[in-house]
Amino acid sequence: MILIKLGGSIISDKNKPFSFNEGVVRNVAAELKNLxxxxxxILVHGGGSFGHPMARKYGIRGGLAAGETKKLIGFSHTHExxxxxxxxxxxxxxxxxxxxxSISSSSIFITDKGNIVHGELKVIKEAxxxxxxxxxxxxxxxxxxxxxxxISGDAIMxxxxxxxxxxxxxxxxxxxxxxxxxxxKKDARLIDVIDETTVIRHGMEKIDVTGGIKNKIxxxxxxxxxxxxxxxxxxxxxxxxxxxxxxxxxxKRK
Amino acid sequence: MILIKLGGSIISDKNKPFSFNEGVVRNVAAELKNLxxxxxxILVHGGGSFGHPMARKYGIRGGLAAGETKKLIGFSHTHExxxxxxxxxxxxxxxxxxxxxSISSSSIFITDKGNIVHGELKVIKEAxxxxxxxxxxxxxxxxxxxxxxxISGDAIMxxxxxxxxxxxxxxxxxxxxxxxxxxxKKDARLIDVIDETTVIRHGMEKIDVTGGIKNKIxxxxxxxxxxxxxxxxxxxxxxxxxxxxxxxxxxKRK
Numbered sequence: 001m002i003l004i005k006l007g008g009s010i011i012s013d014k015n016k017p018f019s020f021n022e023g024v025v026r027n028v029a030a031e032l033k034n035l036x037x038x039x040x041x042i043l044v045h046g047g048g049s050f051g052h053p054m055a056r057k058y059g060i061r062g063g064l065a066a067g068e069t070k071k072l073i074g075f076s077h078t079h080e081x082x083x084x085x086x087x088x089x090x091x092x093x094x095x096x097x098x099x100x101x102s103i104s105s106s107s108i109f110i111t112d113k114g115n116i117v118h119g120e121l122k123v124i125k126e127a128x129x130x131x132x133x134x135x136x137x138x139x140x141x142x143x144x145x146x147x148x149x150x151i152s153g154d155a156i157m158x159x160x161x162x163x164x165x166x167x168x169x170x171x172x173x174x175x176x177x178x179x180x181x182x183x184x185k186k187d188a189r190l191i192d193v194i195d196e197t198t199v200i201r202h203g204m205e206k207i208d209v210t211g212g213i214k215n216k217i218x219x220x221x222x223x224x225x226x227x228x229x230x231x232x233x234x235x236x237x238x239x240x241x242x243x244x245x246x247x248x249x250x251x252k253r254k
Numbered sequence: 255m256i257l258i259k260l261g262g263s264i265i266s267d268k269n270k271p272f273s274f275n276e277g278v279v280r281n282v283a284a285e286l287k288n289l290x291x292x293x294x295x296i297l298v299h300g301g302g303s304f305g306h307p308m309a310r311k312y313g314i315r316g317g318l319a320a321g322e323t324k325k326l327i328g329f330s331h332t333h334e335x336x337x338x339x340x341x342x343x344x345x346x347x348x349x350x351x352x353x354x355x356s357i358s359s360s361s362i363f364i365t366d367k368g369n370i371v372h373g374e375l376k377v378i379k380e381a382x383x384x385x386x387x388x389x390x391x392x393x394x395x396x397x398x399x400x401x402x403x404x405i406s407g408d409a410i411m412x413x414x415x416x417x418x419x420x421x422x423x424x425x426x427x428x429x430x431x432x433x434x435x436x437x438x439k440k441d442a443r444l445i446d447v448i449d450e451t452t453v454i455r456h457g458m459e460k461i462d463v464t465g466g467i468k469n470k471i472x473x474x475x476x477x478x479x480x481x482x483x484x485x486x487x488x489x490x491x492x493x494x495x496x497x498x499x500x501x502x503x504x505x506k507r508k
Contacts, residue, residue, distance in 0.1 A: 037323070064384055069291070072353030072385055079356060080341060087334060099326030102333060104358040107377055120374040123361055126396045130318055131326055142380045 001040045001128060002242060003169040004028075005157050008046025008138070010174050010232040011089070017049050018081075020088050024233060028172070029096040031238045032133075036098055039242065040128050042160060043089075043100065043135045046153045050085035051138055054078040055150050060140055064147030075148050078140045079106055086137050093133065101132040105139035109151055109159075112144040116151070116159045125164065136160075158219040166225045170241045171216060172232025177249030178217065191249050194229075196221065220251050227251040255294045255382060256496060257423040258282075259411050262300025262392070264428050264486040265343070271303050272335075274342050278487060282426070283350040285492045286387075290352055293496065294382050296414060297343075297354065297389045300407045304339035305392055308332040309404050314394055318401030329402050332394050333360055340391050347387065355386040359393035363405055363413075366398040370405065370413045379418065390414075412473040420479045424495045425470060426486025431503030432471065445503050448483075450475065474505050481505040 006028065013019040032041060047055065055061065058074025065071075086102050093100030103124060110118035124134045141151035154171075161169045175183045178191045194217065220227045228241040230248035240247045260282065267273040286295060301309065309315065312328025319325075340356050347354030357378060364372035378388045395405035408425075415423045429437040432445045448471065474481045482495040484502035494501045 067385075069351065069353055069385065072355075073348050073351065075386070076344060076348055076353055076355045080344060083337060083341065083356070087337065090330060090334060094327050094330055097323065097327065099323055099330055101326075101330045101360075102337070102358070103361045104356070106355075107357045107361040108374065110376060110380060118376055120362065120376070122364060122372055122374070123396060126364060126398070130396065130401050131321075131323065132329070142377060142384065144380070147384050 001042060001164060001166050003157055003161055003166045004041060004043050004238070005153055005169070005171045006043060006045040006089070007171065007173050007232065008048035008052065008153070010172055011045055012048030012050065012085070014049050014052065017053050019049050020085065022088070022092065025089055025092045026096070027235050028232070028238060029093050029098055031236070033096050033098055034239070035242060036133070037131055041133050042124065042128070042164075042166075043133060044153045044156050044160075045086070045089060045135070045137045047082060047138045048085060050081045051078060054081045055140070060148055061150050063143065063149065071148070075140050079104075082137050082139050086135065090135060093135070099132050100135045101127055103127070103134045103136050105136050105151055105156060106141055109141050109156070110144060111141050111149050111151055113146065114143070114149060116155060117144065119159050119163065121160065121163055124160070152215060152219075154216045154219040158222045161223040161225050166223075168226045168228065168241075169220070169223055170228045170230060170238065171220070172238065173229055174231070174233055176231045177229040178213065194220075194249055194251050223251070224254050226253045255296060255418060255420050257296050257298065257411055257415055257420045258492070259407055259423070259425045260297060260299040260343070261425065261427050261486065262302035262306065262407070264426055265299055266302030266304065266339070268303050268306065271307050273303050274339065276342070276346065279343055279346045280350070281489050282486070282492060283347050283352055285490070287350050287352055288493070289496060290387070291385055295387050296378065296382070296418075296420075297387060298407045298410050298414070299340070299343060299389070299391045301336060301392045302339060304335045305332060308335045309394070314402055315404050317397065317403065325402070329394050333358070336391050336393050340389065344389060347389070353386050354389045355381055357381070357388045357390050359390050359405055359410060360395055363395050363410070364398060365395050365403050365405055367400065368397070368403060370409060371398065373413050373417065375414065375417055378414070406469060406473075408470050408473040412476045415477040415479050420477075422480045422482065422495075423474070423477055424482045424484060424492065425474070426492065427483055428485070428487055430485045431483045432467070448474075448503055448505050477505070478508050480507045
């Protein structure tokens, strides 16, 4: 099983609320179409400009105090916004004759102080067996200490990669991989292989409430499998990573 | 915790594809608004004219044979149709300032030959604790023997009622309760109390793929708690049932 993360920054324009990059998702589907059903896949997507602005608006990450009905309503609104984005992605896959199937992350995960302490993967495992392509997403989540929180797509990637022994995990980004500083800055250099000691001076992304690149690397470091960080805007890159060609930034198997 | 089933026949017109009876759901929300948060609720809704025509079109109940990608695609389309109906219901509750929260049934249940053999209720239990009103729905489901099947809202009601020790379960229908034959037929008589020996000559509903009234009664008989079958089209009925007034058809606690 190969795990693929559709980063929020490639499926939508983070600066335009509720924007959706249909073309990028259609290209991903076209590439997977050539590899399914020989390979099996689980997809996870980020919040992009659907989930993040809602999560910020309602202060979901700040947790819940007793009697905050308005915050509970915001929690539900944020989930619905994510379902709206998820439906657009599912729809593109179904049109490409790929049986993508929505799994609501908030229906199966529980966190405690931001860490996943409970994840119910039975349906996902059975779904793979019958040939479905489960599609999860960064979502709201019930947190045992804080009441509520956000669960990032990256945290879901790490959890599933280890619990289900993924063959590899691929992060589709809007840049060529992991850089040693803000990509685009003078002297920014693409890192070929990252490991525990790689120096990362990368700052937090603009409106990514789940912590951006630093968090992505932190989650990747937890994974037992090989991890690829590649540019998801370039057609063909995903196929190269799946076939094991040298591309983007790689974290080796532990 | 009180379990409430919004029957497919009251939230939509089964003869009109993708029709939605907004007014009925708004009335339910208005009644619950007076009782929340003193009482806690779990809602389950049926497929109505969203889920049933899709399930029939794709033959979901017939199960899956190897390599049937088209059927897997239909499975996912049917779930998306249910999410569309669910979103309409959630939206009405949120507007009424009730924190309804969508739980995808197909993300947490597994059946085997039509019986629920696995149900992951941890998120639902935690959701109740923080004040959310979980809203589940009849849905597609992965079946261990058949590959795929439909899970009815009624089966979900029975499972949750027993696993979570519901105070009572209330079925909102488009008639006054359970009749001894097709309601509207000559001599049809409303039954006050049903039990194991009640003679039911009721036929199957028109396009209800989950087996209609007979199945509803079968599921109610499994429940340890008190069960009400009431007319959900009449304002005030739900409040009466919640308060324990004599109304509709009752199945007593075992």
